[in-house]
Amino acid sequence: MNLKLKIWRQKNAREAGKMVDYNISNVSPDMSFLEMLDVLNEELNNKGEDPVAFDHDCREGICGMCSLFINGEAHGPDRGVTTCQLHMRKFKDGDTIYIEPFRAKAFPVIKDLVVDRSSFDRIQQAGGFISVNTSGNTIDANAIPIKKHDADRSFDAATCIGCGACVASCKNASAMLFVSAKVSQFALLPQGKVEAHERVLNMVKKMDEEGFGNCTNTGACEVECPKGISLENIARMNREYLFASVKS
Amino acid sequence: MALDSKIPNGPISQKWTDYKNKINLVNPANKRNIDVIVVGTGLAGGSAAATLAELGYNVKAFCFQDSPRRAHSIAAQGGINAAKNYQGDGDSVFRLFYDTVKGGDYRAREANVHRLAEVSTNIIDQCVAQGVPLAREYGGLLDNRSFGGTLVSRTFYAKGQTGQQLLLGAYSAMNRQIGRGKIQMYNRHEMLDLVIVNGKARGIIARNLVTGEIERHSAHAVVLGTGGYGNVFFLSTNAMGSNVTAAWKAHKKGAYFANPCYTQIHPTCIPVSGDHQSKLTLMSESLRNDGRIWVPKKLEDAQAIREGRLKPTQIAEEDRDYYLERRYPSFGNLVPRDVASRAAKERCDAGFGVNKTGEAVYLDFASSIIRYGKEQAKIKGLNPDDEKLVKQLGTEVIENKYGNLFQMYEKIVDENPYETPMMIYPAVHYTMGGLWVDYNLMTTVEGCYAIGEANFSDHGANRLGASALMQGLADGYFVLPYTIGDYLAKDIRTGKISTDLPEFEEAENNVRTQLESLINNKGTHTVDYFHKRLGKIMWDKVGMARNAQGLTEAIAEIAALRDEFYRDVKVPGDMYGLNQELEKAMRVADFLELGELFAKDALHRNESCGGHFREEYQTEEGEAQRDDENFAYVAAWEYRGKPSEAVLHKEPLVFENVKLVQRSYK
Numbered sequence: 001m002n003l004k005l006k007i008w009r010q011k012n013a014r015e016a017g018k019m020v021d022y023n024i025s026n027v028s029p030d031m032s033f034l035e036m037l038d039v040l041n042e043e044l045n046n047k048g049e050d051p052v053a054f055d056h057d058c059r060e061g062i063c064g065m066c067s068l069f070i071n072g073e074a075h076g077p078d079r080g081v082t083t084c085q086l087h088m089r090k091f092k093d094g095d096t097i098y099i100e101p102f103r104a105k106a107f108p109v110i111k112d113l114v115v116d117r118s119s120f121d122r123i124q125q126a127g128g129f130i131s132v133n134t135s136g137n138t139i140d141a142n143a144i145p146i147k148k149h150d151a152d153r154s155f156d157a158a159t160c161i162g163c164g165a166c167v168a169s170c171k172n173a174s175a176m177l178f179v180s181a182k183v184s185q186f187a188l189l190p191q192g193k194v195e196a197h198e199r200v201l202n203m204v205k206k207m208d209e210e211g212f213g214n215c216t217n218t219g220a221c222e223v224e225c226p227k228g229i230s231l232e233n234i235a236r237m238n239r240e241y242l243f244a245s246v247k248s
Numbered sequence: 249m250a251l252d253s254k255i256p257n258g259p260i261s262q263k264w265t266d267y268k269n270k271i272n273l274v275n276p277a278n279k280r281n282i283d284v285i286v287v288g289t290g291l292a293g294g295s296a297a298a299t300l301a302e303l304g305y306n307v308k309a310f311c312f313q314d315s316p317r318r319a320h321s322i323a324a325q326g327g328i329n330a331a332k333n334y335q336g337d338g339d340s341v342f343r344l345f346y347d348t349v350k351g352g353d354y355r356a357r358e359a360n361v362h363r364l365a366e367v368s369t370n371i372i373d374q375c376v377a378q379g380v381p382l383a384r385e386y387g388g389l390l391d392n393r394s395f396g397g398t399l400v401s402r403t404f405y406a407k408g409q410t411g412q413q414l415l416l417g418a419y420s421a422m423n424r425q426i427g428r429g430k431i432q433m434y435n436r437h438e439m440l441d442l443v444i445v446n447g448k449a450r451g452i453i454a455r456n457l458v459t460g461e462i463e464r465h466s467a468h469a470v471v472l473g474t475g476g477y478g479n480v481f482f483l484s485t486n487a488m489g490s491n492v493t494a495a496w497k498a499h500k501k502g503a504y505f506a507n508p509c510y511t512q513i514h515p516t517c518i519p520v521s522g523d524h525q526s527k528l529t530l531m532s533e534s535l536r537n538d539g540r541i542w543v544p545k546k547l548e549d550a551q552a553i554r555e556g557r558l559k560p561t562q563i564a565e566e567d568r569d570y571y572l573e574r575r576y577p578s579f580g581n582l583v584p585r586d587v588a589s590r591a592a593k594e595r596c597d598a599g600f601g602v603n604k605t606g607e608a609v610y611l612d613f614a615s616s617i618i619r620y621g622k623e624q625a626k627i628k629g630l631n632p633d634d635e636k637l638v639k640q641l642g643t644e645v646i647e648n649k650y651g652n653l654f655q656m657y658e659k660i661v662d663e664n665p666y667e668t669p670m671m672i673y674p675a676v677h678y679t680m681g682g683l684w685v686d687y688n689l690m691t692t693v694e695g696c697y698a699i700g701e702a703n704f705s706d707h708g709a710n711r712l713g714a715s716a717l718m719q720g721l722a723d724g725y726f727v728l729p730y731t732i733g734d735y736l737a738k739d740i741r742t743g744k745i746s747t748d749l750p751e752f753e754e755a756e757n758n759v760r761t762q763l764e765s766l767i768n769n770k771g772t773h774t775v776d777y778f779h780k781r782l783g784k785i786m787w788d789k790v791g792m793a794r795n796a797q798g799l800t801e802a803i804a805e806i807a808a809l810r811d812e813f814y815r816d817v818k819v820p821g822d823m824y825g826l827n828q829e830l831e832k833a834m835r836v837a838d839f840l841e842l843g844e845l846f847a848k849d850a851l852h853r854n855e856s857c858g859g860h861f862r863e864e865y866q867t868e869e870g871e872a873q874r875d876d877e878n879f880a881y882v883a884a885w886e887y888r889g890k891p892s893e894a895v896l897h898k899e900p901l902v903f904e905n906v907k908l909v910q911r912s913y914k
Contacts, residue, residue: 030521045774057487059527063318085659111826125427129420130379134299134725136370138377145388155381192379
């Protein structure tokens, strides 16, 4: 396949960026999207041009490091995958592909397609944990039975990889899906219920401080989430937040 | 320097308990005056950082990723072992210990492995308390499954995401300490040298990957939880950024590197599809619980499949060779990884491979789907002879167990594994070798510790499935926090370590010089060009099967490639900002040294054991032939200027509790 790429180039956080055109030929449909960018970078490198910076690591859809806004969609046109799992067979010969970074006030661009998502870390630091010491001297793991249904739903929420696609897809750059997934994971488990109120209040407060927008229930986040995190988590977080606010 | 493993005296089941009762402790007020650097935030580094901070030490943690949550532990799919014996199937601490020593082909240190088995049960308790959503049965209790090399069900799991869930547990424990200011987190930082002051590890030189700044960080001890070095093969299941640099820099500063040739080639990975391939994807070993591995019995069928004239589903049952079940009736598809990998290579080398390149075998779920489907039909009171219904019910069970793995396979290969068997082939996955450590997990550099995959200690020559997660968390949560305290107790009067010491300046200058020389080299080939060539030498001559001739050639070729790299590599841009090519160049430079030591180690070990298979040393049936008389030792290499000059030190392995026998899974 031969493709035309329009890629966001930005030298660093301070300078302005712009879209730059590239042509790439002999793209195999079996390549992943990032392998296609590898080939482009190898070409740029050989020509003495600066290769395109993009985040990536595990390349199997689990670390959450890769991002990219491809033709207006976080992680590209395929559903339920990250960019590293997107394959070129989803595109046609002659296509023009627009490649941009995840855009949000809380995700400033570092270089080209690389953004700073440490705001997500800071939200987790505000309460995304259960306050138990790691001594190992807790109760036996089977001491508290947990309904399979609850354990499974908690797991479903916990599958969030923190990539930020939800924020990039949201017209308000809201982080509600991300935060609600963590809140839900713990709220559904007996171990997490003890601190549930403080947790939701602290995490939501931090989320607002970091400059994420509000949720207006468009559901774009759920559509683009590579791990299929459900909107029902947002409903659960709103409920938890309401209870916690009334109680405090 | 003679190696002292510092294994405590006494019976094996008492060693760790006695040790803990006798070590020195640091009082809480003094801990506040002690700094510890932890490099790497995977299961080992993350859990260590969190626990040390909880204990009261000031921790500085470093990772090259944009968040500590992204370390490659996250990619572990299948599970974590623990001797809980919840299934009542005869498991015990001793049995987990025994299986691990045997699985490692009797090349691990008994005392360390026993300690690992002892603390394994705490890990599960700890993780559940932290809110890790491990899989449960309908009765609300934890579920288990089986992994290769064992006859019990002791593996805990969270669907195909066990690593991610456990790492998020450790990350949440870290977050709690970051929030309290007890951990200072340095994301997007890479350690580029170890600083030694008066013979003790006292800090690191790190590069801020965003600004390019070279930073000095001091501490009273340095902990490396920096993972394995599988990327020396270029293609592996490791993350793109996984590297040996931190461990290698420590090696060059005096830490011995142990058993570099022990590398695990995992049997169930998605086969290579073309030259553009940047990495390989693992399909969890747990799939071997329900998948049956086969190739066609007839060469002409295999050829027809390769040419696309036949489909696997058209091959009749009697024309299929379930070679693992045939060769190893007792363990069948659940033989250990090294055995399964070699068996796949044997069939493919004999011409029975089933993809275009002839390097793939089938992993087939059809019979499990029917078995589960019939069971479900009976439970639900439906007709177990209704084929369509049975298939649907069985597919649901398989989807529930392995859904995300099947989805991943389909995305990559573009085939539906519920309808047609998966294709798999072995790939480099894990490195059992690593920095030599004593019982305290300290390297031969005083005050420098290595934990998790970065050290060599627990898996011998072959790691059993679901044991990497166990070791990472055991080291970080439950072992290092004790052993490092014993060392730091001597440091309570030292006071803050200054980064103005000449040792820091010298180390920083060396790093700067290396970065500058790479940038200024202006050669003609990219970093990847060299990395791919290194990978090809390693895979062809230092891979699944090795021989003296190939290894000798590899050593010379790698040394020559390294010279060429320094002469001809091209690194664009500058060092004053984000420069991903420069990061890669620094890592590949170290791989080019490690690769040579790796081959040298493989050449010196004139036996086959676990993941190290020398063609000259095999039984008549093609199984690995150990030489316990001459090689029951840990090979620890001391750096002397270049890999070819490395000096071998031997730590004899003494087995008092396990009898050495030819490993048999028949």
